[in-house]
Amino acid sequence: MTAGTLAEYLDATAEVSQGHAAAPPELMHLVHEMDAVFHREFFNRPLELTPVAALLAINAYTALLGAVREALSGHVVLVFPVARAALESACYAFLVSQDETRADIWLNRHRSTDDLKACRNVFVVDKAIKILQPFQPVMAEYVRGMYDASIDYGAHPNPLSVLSHIEATGPEGNDEFGFSLTGVQGCNSWHVNRELLVCVETGQAVAFLIAASVADHPFLNERAQDFEDWMASKNQMAESFNGAPIKYVGPMYASVRPPTS
Template identity: 30%
Template sequence: MMFSSNGDDSFRAYLNAGTENLDEILAAGSPFLTMMDSLDSYMRKHVSGPAVAPDELVIHSMLINARFLLMTAFRVGLTGHAAGVHPILRTALETGCYALLMAEDETQSLTEIWISRNNSPEALKACKNAFQSPIKAAQKIVNARGQGLGDWMYTLYESAIDFGAHPNAKTVTLHTRIIDDAEGFTQFENVGLYAVGNHGYEWGLLACVEMGLAMAIVLSMTHPVALEAATQELQALNNQKNALEDLIHQKHA
């Protein structure tokens, strides 16, 4: 069963259950929701909001797209679909890494290669060759700006792949239960949506905010000058993330 609230595993039941979770957490409030607000406020203020002058329009468009993908992951996570956040988070981070590589390219040829990707088979091949290992390349850039930050970002990227951004075992095994009951029957349960407050629900939200923090750092690096205010706000966001991680460990130990 997808969920056991009413025995209905239809698409409409899935939508209703997710909406109920979303409405519940929006009404009650949550430190996860607070951090999501803080992350998005940072993005709008320092990365791609109306007050941020674009350095280059293609790159700026990618920053906007990365932000919307992150918000989509937040929304999916808030519905309780923990496994569903990882493919979106992976794409959001990849978008940010592509933007960073373009911003660091003094010749600006990467931007032209990327935007011409679908013009011809030759252009497609050229784009694939130009972006062979974009996350690894971004890892080096981020490490050069802040020791260990690129390694942390890459670890999150690999975790997203492990937990749902690719059909690996953890994508399903972490949400599956096989239980032998006292009467000799075997019960198989696969959880599609976790209830608000459940450990699976909150671990999904933690994945969202941690990747969101990594993206905030990466996207900030696409701008040539790091403002002191932005650096201070990133540190405050990191403190929020650490507090949420401690909260989960205490609550679900």
């Protein structure tokens, strides 16, 4: 095996980042639209959130920005663990909003072995999904799909996260065949744009969870159509990017396929 050096990696990610700063990727406008939603709905108005729930919500947003940063660097596989962290933080905020006693369980996580066990038992994404299921079954499954897909595509080193970046390089010597693993994708590449779509889909789940953490938040009530229109607009752009209608279960990005030529 051979690999580039750290210096080469840093040069490559800096070059891709600078290229995207000069000429944004095709789907970057979706990311800016997402950011505008967060600021309009959550950061420009008072929110009835307890301190711990608010802290976890803002942590989810900043992690989401980190996922965008990874996509723009070209090291796209790292989008998934960061996006997963954003989604988990939003789920934790929602769990605390439903029961304020959970805040102390979260804060005391590292106090003792028993506290650690208690925290691990309470703060589970599936428990947030179960609370959502009775009154928001569609979004409950959306959150579940985003979380599961993040693990498949890069939050864990599963086949989809590794093999999708491998290319055959052909015969090399006697009885040998070469393969190349791409660590940094180029400017405006298919992978960069697909992972920006990942960030937007994760962001929609995060936005929903934050809104659901606030009693009667208008984004899920009198302005629920705005949320639905945002989802529909993203779906339309994803299908345009894909070049064909998408039949999918769970996150749309998991059904977007790279071009064959």
